[in-house]
Amino acid sequence: MNDTKATEKGTVKESEEKRVGVFVCECGVNIGGVVNTWAVADYIGTLPGVKVTSVNKFTCSDSGQADIQQKIKEYNLNRVVVAACSPKTHEPTFRACIEQMGLNQYFLEFVNIRDHCSWIHMWEKEKATEKAKDLVRMGVERSKLLEPLQASEVPVTDKALVIGAGVAGMQSALDLADMGFQVYLVEKEPSIGGRMARFDKVFPTNDCSICILGPKMVEVARNKNIKIMSYSEVKAVDGYVGNFNVKVEHKPRYLDVAKCTGCAKCSEVCPVEVPYDFNEGFGTRKAIYVPFPQAVPLRAVLDKENCISCKACAKACQSGAINYDMQPSYTDLNVGVIIGAVGFKTYDPEPRHDFGYGLYDNVITAMEFERLLNAAGPTGGHVVRPSDCKEPIRVGFVNCVGSRDKATNIYCSGVCCMVTIKNAQLLKEKRPETDQTIMYIDIRTPFRGYEESYNRSRNLGVKFLRGRPVEVKEDPVTKNIKVRIEDTLAGEMRNLEFDLMVLATGIVPNEGINQIQQLLKLSKAADGLLMEAHPKLKPVDTTIDGVFLAGVASGPKDIPYAVSQGSACAGRATILLKNKKAITEGITAIVNPDVCVGCQVCIPMCPFQAIKMDEQAGKANVMKALCKGCGTCVAACPTGALEQSHFKNNQLLAQVRNVFKFQEVAA
């Protein structure tokens, strides 16, 4: 293995013979069922420099990797081409595989003949096979020009930032803090707790939500390693894994939190009443208020928009906490990892007036129903209908509002079936004389205890009607809701009348998702929620090293699932925090000083200010630690002095030239 030793030092000989091994994967039938992999291998075997080709059922399996390793040895290969799935998921696997054999990991070329070929030309086998040949040929020619690189190591600051203090973010913060790391927990609302703090009871066990969440919130507040930054938002992030610089804005509460005791004397005297957002707009709160009785931190907040500056609160406050002139303040943080747990919002049926919402008083959302059920809610736990505050007898529930519907969102929100089942049950238990009808498309109860909860509600007498209302009207006198619906099991139209109708509105992205997507450069999935690095194997990682996602922000989830992800993020983050170092790509820009004329065209191209002029030499100089390897400066350099390692011009041109036919490309 003399060759590879030499290459590791970066002293690869230009003249060194390129010995390429090509491994074509069938991916079971995913590739093999469409692309004639043997024909591809036979053809590729005729290209100069290709010493061996091999077809495997699963190249990534143990035996597939062993085949690569064995052939590296047997044929003394110095370049490896794997034609399989996506490098975005499998490149690290094969890089590690060849590195074990002493080859530089950047001597791997990965060709995508599944996602980009067999899966998208399923009924054009011949064309797919021809295309696969082209793609592999391009890869082979590129591989011959690959140069050795060293991945670099960066130090990791052993502190973490968690954005969003719902149940998922709180779990991440607690786990990391318990492992001894300093955690900053940024929450945009005046209190931590997230959505769960608003529920009465939680399915499938129907235990009291705040009774299980409240103690957790207190635990977060008491933990010495957690610094809660409530009523705060992240405004800017720069840096990279191990070393993120974050600017946090603290919105003014218009009172000194160190002095405020949360006694709420100020609210008692405040003359302004506004709809209470925490109660989904039911009832009112004052312009200065404590968010809710279990709030953490238990401090008041003044809502300047609605304040009339009467100064009554300042007089009432015995600790002199009120300060009407408060300005936003800022904290700069340096953290090694970031966990995004910004949650979601529910679909808003108002603009489309889905099922009469917004037109008829007695059509409400499930979230509003949650507040009515809640003993600490606006009605003290009495479910009443908005039109006349009477307790309804006949209650209709409509599932999948804003979910599984081409007109709104096609995906399933995952939790609404159970939310409806829970809510119908809770009302039935409170007032057995009530009569509930759940109108559904399918009932989905996949997890532990869910099917049992569903059966329980049937036993309690909750009715299930398969179908979607086709017409919803309000009786102008009684304000009852009249529904025309096809019972798709019985195959007949039915006319029903309800005193109150509740819409199970689905899960949709909130503003926080857009915000952190842009700040952290994350991707969104088709549902508009954030995208994980791999849907199965890296469900809490993102494509950005050092950034993780927990909870509903990355897809619909129930509480146990969100909590598990919170813990999972803490675990993943700990790998970096504990090792105190991260491995980053060795790909950077490099200046050839012999060619650089010092024109400085490249300098403003770099988003990271990584290029500086070496004033003495009059040449550009790339600072490797700052360069992230995008290559934008390289494409701008008029002289060709700049190159991007692993994406050098000759490497890319080797691909371009070989799209059409085999062409020898000079190194």
Added chain:
Amino acid sequence: MSAEAVAATKTDGWEPKIVAFCCNWCSYGGADSAGMGRFQQPASARIIRVMCSGRIDPLHVFNAFLEGADAVLVTGCHIGDCHYVNGNDKTKIKYKYLENVAHELGIEKERLQLNWISASEGEKFANFIRDVTEQIKKLGPSPLKPEGVA
């Protein structure tokens, strides 16, 4: 290529060859998502991956044409979403220049296209390839295509 040859290729189930430059973080992921969603598309495109659309060099684009590409696609993240902050802003500026040169060379505008495609927009990616392929089928092979290249 003679007019008859052009006409023949148009009717012969001729498949144009398209070179698509994709950035690692968005449009390459979009192409992956097209695969994961099994969004079928003509077997016309050959993808070349770069880290950022900002890396796409006129050198690569025009070489592709000179080698015989019937169309070249420049793709990247949506503006504001570039993994490297604003590489795609620079791509946008560069693209204007590319368009001008292409025009000078007599390359029809359908043959050089810019599109922003996110990693989740698999269907958009597939539709894009289908649309471009249809447009190019109508135009026939590129005027710059060297003799002997299909």
